[in-house]
Amino acid sequence: MRSTFSAQTDSLSMLKEAVKSNCTGIRYGIEFCEWKLPNQKALEDAYNLINHKNKDFTYITPRVSDNSLEKIRGHLDFLNKMGKNSVVVNDLSIINILEQYPNVKPILGRQLIYTPARCPWKQTTEYQVSFLTRRRVEKIFHMTNLNYEPTIRFFQNLGVNHVDIDWIPVCFQNYAFLVKNGLNVFVHLHLIPVTITRRCHTARFLKENELEDCSKPCQTRAFLLKQDIINVHLTLHGNTVFKYIEPTREEVKNLSKYNISNFIFTMNPATKIENQYQINALIDNLQNT
Amino acid sequence: MWWGIFDMVCLTALDKKRNPIPKILSPIRSFEAGIRVIKAGADQIYCGVTIPEIKNFVLYRGSAHEVPTYEELERIVKYAHSNSVEVVVTINQPHMTHLIEKPIQNHIRSCVDKGVDALIVGDFGVLSVIKNMPVKVPLYASTYMASLNCEAVDFLRKQGFNRVILERNLTIPEISKIVQHSNIELEVFIHGGGCSNINSSCYLYHYSFPEKEHFALLMKENICSPCTIHYEVYNLDKTGEKLESIPIMDALQYCSLCKLPELVKAGVTGFKIEGRGNPIEYQESTTRAYRELLDLLSQDRMEKFKEKLELYRRNLIAMPSTIWSLKEFLCEQKRCYYSPFLHTPYRFPLSWQASTKSKFKAWITKSMANKIRSSGQTI
Numbered sequence: 001m002r003s004t005f006s007a008q009t010d011s012l013s014m015l016k017e018a019v020k021s022n023c024t025g026i027r028y029g030i031e032f033c034e035w036k037l038p039n040q041k042a043l044e045d046a047y048n049l050i051n052h053k054n055k056d057f058t059y060i061t062p063r064v065s066d067n068s069l070e071k072i073r074g075h076l077d078f079l080n081k082m083g084k085n086s087v088v089v090n091d092l093s094i095i096n097i098l099e100q101y102p103n104v105k106p107i108l109g110r111q112l113i114y115t116p117a118r119c120p121w122k123q124t125t126e127y128q129v130s131f132l133t134r135r136r137v138e139k140i141f142h143m144t145n146l147n148y149e150p151t152i153r154f155f156q157n158l159g160v161n162h163v164d165i166d167w168i169p170v171c172f173q174n175y176a177f178l179v180k181n182g183l184n185v186f187v188h189l190h191l192i193p194v195t196i197t198r199r200c201h202t203a204r205f206l207k208e209n210e211l212e213d214c215s216k217p218c219q220t221r222a223f224l225l226k227q228d229i230i231n232v233h234l235t236l237h238g239n240t241v242f243k244y245i246e247p248t249r250e251e252v253k254n255l256s257k258y259n260i261s262n263f264i265f266t267m268n269p270a271t272k273i274e275n276q277y278q279i280n281a282l283i284d285n286l287q288n289t
Numbered sequence: 290m291w292w293g294i295f296d297m298v299c300l301t302a303l304d305k306k307r308n309p310i311p312k313i314l315s316p317i318r319s320f321e322a323g324i325r326v327i328k329a330g331a332d333q334i335y336c337g338v339t340i341p342e343i344k345n346f347v348l349y350r351g352s353a354h355e356v357p358t359y360e361e362l363e364r365i366v367k368y369a370h371s372n373s374v375e376v377v378v379t380i381n382q383p384h385m386t387h388l389i390e391k392p393i394q395n396h397i398r399s400c401v402d403k404g405v406d407a408l409i410v411g412d413f414g415v416l417s418v419i420k421n422m423p424v425k426v427p428l429y430a431s432t433y434m435a436s437l438n439c440e441a442v443d444f445l446r447k448q449g450f451n452r453v454i455l456e457r458n459l460t461i462p463e464i465s466k467i468v469q470h471s472n473i474e475l476e477v478f479i480h481g482g483g484c485s486n487i488n489s490s491c492y493l494y495h496y497s498f499p500e501k502e503h504f505a506l507l508m509k510e511n512i513c514s515p516c517t518i519h520y521e522v523y524n525l526d527k528t529g530e531k532l533e534s535i536p537i538m539d540a541l542q543y544c545s546l547c548k549l550p551e552l553v554k555a556g557v558t559g560f561k562i563e564g565r566g567n568p569i570e571y572q573e574s575t576t577r578a579y580r581e582l583l584d585l586l587s588q589d590r591m592e593k594f595k596e597k598l599e600l601y602r603r604n605l606i607a608m609p610s611t612i613w614s615l616k617e618f619l620c621e622q623k624r625c626y627y628s629p630f631l632h633t634p635y636r637f638p639l640s641w642q643a644s645t646k647s648k649f650k651a652w653i654t655k656s657m658a659n660k661i662r663s664s665g666q667t668i
Binding site: 063064065066069091092093094095096097111114115116118119120121136139140143144145147148149150151153154155193194195196197198199200201203204205207208209210211221222223224225226227228229230234235236241269270 | 343383384385386387388389390412413414416417418421433434435436437438439440441443444445447458459463466467470485486487489490491492493515516518519520521522523524525526529532535537538539631633
């Protein structure tokens with residue numbers, strides 16, 4: 001099975017690079033920060049750019065407050081008018097309003113899927129327990145909250161047939177359950193969200209004045225967070241702290257056994273994928289031949 | 290006569306609408322705590338209960354934060370009901386799989402059998418389990434549902450929830466807007482050790498924090514939560530330059546005493562105090578403080594309110610296991626729940642740390658519990 005690779009970006013200049021690359025689809029919008037939502041014109045420009053190049057377009061939305069939701073309504077109006085489109089949903093409110101936009105289909109975003117294995121710490125239980133108990137507990141930790149049929153049915157009844165999940169190799173075998181239950185799965189490479197805030201850690205660290213008027217330093221900067229006592233390295237980009245895992249071709253092949261072959265990579269300073277050459281190199285490196 | 294009664298009912302309803310005083314929800318983890326917070330003025334109490342079959346599966350709170358047995362829960366419920374106080378149990382699972390379906394079903398049945406008044410639910414899988422069981426109990430949507438806006442609240446209402454607990458990261462104007470556009474009970478957090486991150490998307494504390502490393506941190510920095518520890522911050526570029534060592538995620542200890550008038554005006558149904566795992570004395574003294582201040586607000590005694598507020602700021606213990614007052618620990622550090630966050634200094638600037646160290650030496654000669662009790666009595 002040949003894998004597909006889609007680029008995800010919130011910047012029009014990076015989007016232009018992605019358009020020129022070998023990726024199969026492009027996701028435009030913002031996954032984690034409502035203060036970085038694109039304006040209407042930027043969305044329309046992005047849509048037209050991608051549409052003319054025969055690549056799949058998907059719009060991404062973050063968790064939002066009421067003010068940002070108003071902005072998203074305008075975006076959904078536009079996408080609905082343009083015909084069949086997909087939107088990544090990370091807030092229950094957007095699922096609630098999607099019935100007003102029959103052409104727009106939801107993809108369940110990572111923030112609506114609970115995945116305990118995103119946790120960066122090693123230990124999995126509170127107590128000193130037997131080997132068997134530890135194995136059982138680990139098994140539960142390596143599942144997502146979609147590893148339960150009624151939850152899948154719940155979301156399917158709301159029109160969800162596609163879901164976004166993380167590149168966490170210990171969870172791969174549990175992703176097969178989602179595919180068996182009729183979900184199409186997209187796997188996000190590299191960055192696994194460990195924690196997200198509305199009170200942006202980057203803006204605070206860089207002494208921004210107001211979130212509403214943030215100068216968006218995250219478009220060019222990301223940070224490495226090291227904690228030697230607990231031996232952990234994390235990546236801070238914008239309002240989200242990530243665990244970084246480098247994907248390998250072997251594991252891409254491994255995932256194809258479970259009929260999972262759609263991958264997403266994010267273009268930003270944290271992944272250091274910012275131009276068409278870096279995109280093509282990544283795809284060449286991971287493509288399952 | 291009937292018109293008179295009708296008028297009275299309408300006026301009472303109108304009065305309630307004009308000046309609704311939210312219920313105080315206090316945390317507990319034992320029967321004794323239940324008695325103490327009810328006496329201190331809680332309108333509702335909430336707790337988790339250890340699920341015997343999966344007690345090793347700890348996503349967020351360990352069993353040290355929970356009522357240990359269903360028998361103890363039953364005693365709590367009986368005592369609470371005899372004092373017209375409701376008991377809410379948090380199911381505490383933002384995660385459901387077929388491997389834990391049976392234990393969760395048994396758990397819900399046991400809690401409902403003991404007479405609890407509502408369940409807090411944080412996952413749609415758990416919701417479907419409850420809907421498929423022959424139990425009728427009000428359901429509260431947990432912060433794990435991350436409700437940040439009117440439409441999310443409306444979605445949860447349609448799914449059968451009776452109350453929505455709003456995400457901690459909201460501002461008071463945002464809360465007011467949600468209240469105005471929703472026809473469901475809404476609850477907000479007002480006090481306690483809190484998160485700078487969105488609860489349902491935070492995986493820092495979901496596995497038990499590594500024991501050995503945890504101990505090392507406790508010894509070195511006297512802190513225990515992964516979101517409060519110092520991280521070395523490096524530029525993630527070609528230079529890889531080290532910038533600073535700071536607690537960049539910097540979880541906050543929250544307080545809303547000063548913001549109570551605004552929060553009451555916002556019109557929410559419930560005020561929740563965080564801290565199921567905290568010492569009873571802390572749960573009790575915090576509940577008492579909010580009870581007194583809310584009662585003064587309901588009587589429009591603003592002068593007395595201000596006077597009491599100042600007293601509490603000076604005397605109420607800010608955080609368990611410390612001796613610092615709210616004023617020292619929170620106000621001077623600009624750590625206020627509903628104030629702008631970006632300008633808050635990172636925890637423990639050096640000069641402040643030096644002064645607290647000397648206080649710490651003084652503290653070891655006193656019993657913390659006595660200190661808390663005595664401050665409560667003074668007030």
